[in-house]
Amino acid sequence: MTDPLTALQEDFKLFLQALWTQLELPSPTRAQYAIADYLQNGPKRLQIQAFRGVGKSWITGAFVLWTLFNDPERKIMIISASKERADNMSIFLQKLIIETPWLAHLRPKADDSRWSRISFDVNCSPHQAPSVKSVGITGQLTGSRADLMILDDIEVPGNSMTELMREKLLQLCTEAESILTPKSDSRIMYLGTPQTTFTVYRKLAERNYRPFVWPARYPRKAKLSQYENLLAPQIQADLESGALEWDPTDDRFDNDDLIEREASMGRSNFMLQFQLDTSLSDAEKFPLKMADMVVTSVNPTKAPESVVWCSDPSNVIKDAPTVGLPGDYFYSPMQLVGEWGDYQETICSVDPSGRGSDETTAAFISQRNGYLYLHEMRAYRDGYSDTTLLDILKGCKKYNVTTLLIESNFGDGIVAELFKKHIQNTKQAIFIEETRANVRKEDRIIDSLEPVLNQHRLIVNRSVIEWDYASNKDEAPELRLMYMLFYQMSRMCREKGAVKHDDRLDALAQGVQYFTDALSISAERQIAERKLEEWNDLIEDFIEHPQNSANHLVFGMNKDQRQKARGLEGGKEVPTWV
Numbered sequence: 001m002t003d004p005l006t007a008l009q010e011d012f013k014l015f016l017q018a019l020w021t022q023l024e025l026p027s028p029t030r031a032q033y034a035i036a037d038y039l040q041n042g043p044k045r046l047q048i049q050a051f052r053g054v055g056k057s058w059i060t061g062a063f064v065l066w067t068l069f070n071d072p073e074r075k076i077m078i079i080s081a082s083k084e085r086a087d088n089m090s091i092f093l094q095k096l097i098i099e100t101p102w103l104a105h106l107r108p109k110a111d112d113s114r115w116s117r118i119s120f121d122v123n124c125s126p127h128q129a130p131s132v133k134s135v136g137i138t139g140q141l142t143g144s145r146a147d148l149m150i151l152d153d154i155e156v157p158g159n160s161m162t163e164l165m166r167e168k169l170l171q172l173c174t175e176a177e178s179i180l181t182p183k184s185d186s187r188i189m190y191l192g193t194p195q196t197t198f199t200v201y202r203k204l205a206e207r208n209y210r211p212f213v214w215p216a217r218y219p220r221k222a223k224l225s226q227y228e229n230l231l232a233p234q235i236q237a238d239l240e241s242g243a244l245e246w247d248p249t250d251d252r253f254d255n256d257d258l259i260e261r262e263a264s265m266g267r268s269n270f271m272l273q274f275q276l277d278t279s280l281s282d283a284e285k286f287p288l289k290m291a292d293m294v295v296t297s298v299n300p301t302k303a304p305e306s307v308v309w310c311s312d313p314s315n316v317i318k319d320a321p322t323v324g325l326p327g328d329y330f331y332s333p334m335q336l337v338g339e340w341g342d343y344q345e346t347i348c349s350v351d352p353s354g355r356g357s358d359e360t361t362a363a364f365i366s367q368r369n370g371y372l373y374l375h376e377m378r379a380y381r382d383g384y385s386d387t388t389l390l391d392i393l394k395g396c397k398k399y400n401v402t403t404l405l406i407e408s409n410f411g412d413g414i415v416a417e418l419f420k421k422h423i424q425n426t427k428q429a430i431f432i433e434e435t436r437a438n439v440r441k442e443d444r445i446i447d448s449l450e451p452v453l454n455q456h457r458l459i460v461n462r463s464v465i466e467w468d469y470a471s472n473k474d475e476a477p478e479l480r481l482m483y484m485l486f487y488q489m490s491r492m493c494r495e496k497g498a499v500k501h502d503d504r505l506d507a508l509a510q511g512v513q514y515f516t517d518a519l520s521i522s523a524e525r526q527i528a529e530r531k532l533e534e535w536n537d538l539i540e541d542f543i544e545h546p547q548n549s550a551n552h553l554v555f556g557m558n559k560d561q562r563q564k565a566r567g568l569e570g571g572k573e574v575p576t577w578v
Helices: 004-010 012-022 030-041 056-070 083-099 101-106 163-177 200-206 221-227 233-240 255-265 267-273 279-285 386-398 411-426 441-454 462-470 477-483 485-491 503-514 523-544 546-554 559-565
Strands: 045-050 076-080 132-136 148-152 187-191 210-214 294-296 306-308 335-337 345-351 355-368 371-382 403-407 431-435 458-461
Touching: 004 012, 004 056, 012 030, 012 056, 012 083, 030 045, 030 056, 030 210, 045 056, 045 200, 056 076, 056 083, 056 101, 056 148, 056 187, 076 083, 083 101, 083 132, 083 148, 148 163, 163 200, 200 210, 210 233, 255 267, 294 462, 345 386, 345 503, 355 386, 355 503, 371 386, 371 462, 371 503, 386 411, 403 411, 403 503, 411 431, 431 503, 441 458, 441 503, 458 462, 462 485, 477 485, 485 503, 523 546, 523 559
Parallel strands: 045 187, 045 210, 076 132, 076 148, 148 187, 294 458, 345 403, 371 458, 403 431
Antiparallel strands: 306 335, 345 355, 355 371
């Protein structure tokens, strides 16, 4: 018969059950046993993603004790997003060692043993490194050594909301790798819940950290592909055996409880926290898609009546530099519809800034039939110097700008006054309109741009993309990205400070907001009205000048040409053959 202590040493699931009994907790659930099995028998480098409330941190804490239970000489490091969270895990382990009778042999015997929330020793040989050390992910990692590393919830919204933050977090994970001792049985374990599709956990999976994913409900068939064959083996087996989609996977939460949680949390949060499905979360978190724009060469003075967008792969612009999120591409128009005509209005939207790292930006935008055309974007680092203001006015002259739109929050209107002086000196007929933002910037930008993009009514000049990518060449690559319009657009979300530099995007959003009323104009209605005018003119021409009308039809004249031929412009007759 196997000795009870030997059985506990050989099987972590038995150890977990015994510890749960010591803590007067219910027996571990199926999901908890599955996590325990993966911790014991999983690969050297692994990660565990399980629904909120399953107790993965507690289970992993128990695994730390089981590791020391088997070998008190092991060195373990616990890393969390914050130092406080890591310390709490350390305190929890100390409490269990003191209060659990069959862990008494782990209690330190030497008087000089370390025993604090930062680090502590068990009954082992003297060593420079403590038995267990806790540290925050941004703390001092270098200089330490460990045989087992536990990285518990290192990714949280506060350190992963932007791409730069995630890049920094991933670099810290790389540093953690260097701490691991070069032993055959050394291991690194990640526990957590991904925040977006572009989470560091995905990057870690690419580096051979094999994920174990356990959602609260069996995924629907349409969503299975989102998990990329990373579901826990037990879940996969259940699905193959005919488990009903959307049934609970564990008795930790029953169906009614999960329904209540989804209702109170909202669907997107539930899918993220309980289903570990980030596809919906990302669609909502980053609503401004470059793929929703239409990219083509924009005429400086004229535009068609309508522009047709289509996401067919043949319309993807493959040679355009793309700095958006994975899978987000630029698309050319499928069709330009109707006759070309002058823009109904052209404005210049200016987002001023002081000298320094921010930019003064100007967006030149025209409107026809509710479609907005971005001709050009200009950006400056010298604040609102005379050189900058005059260059913006030069662009205004180039595109026949009639309105200069200026955000007055910065400088309390001084920029507008400076512009007025230069407009007077250059003798341009430009009306200045000041805007003052009273809504949080992130919300204002998204609320202005998202409806326009969703309707595919923003037409962007191809040259803007090329200029944007080539700008700020003297900066380091990671800094250059932050200043790019389309990098800002694809990373903008409603989190405060989501994008470090947003000047170019802010200027564009401000200009689009100006045209909000114009966007109610239906291009289809405009075309129908034009065709009706054409028909009425044709009838009038036929009634008054039958022969001339027949000649006009033969020559394929439009309304303007027919009127010209009839001498309606200039008040004199013109031969019918003209």
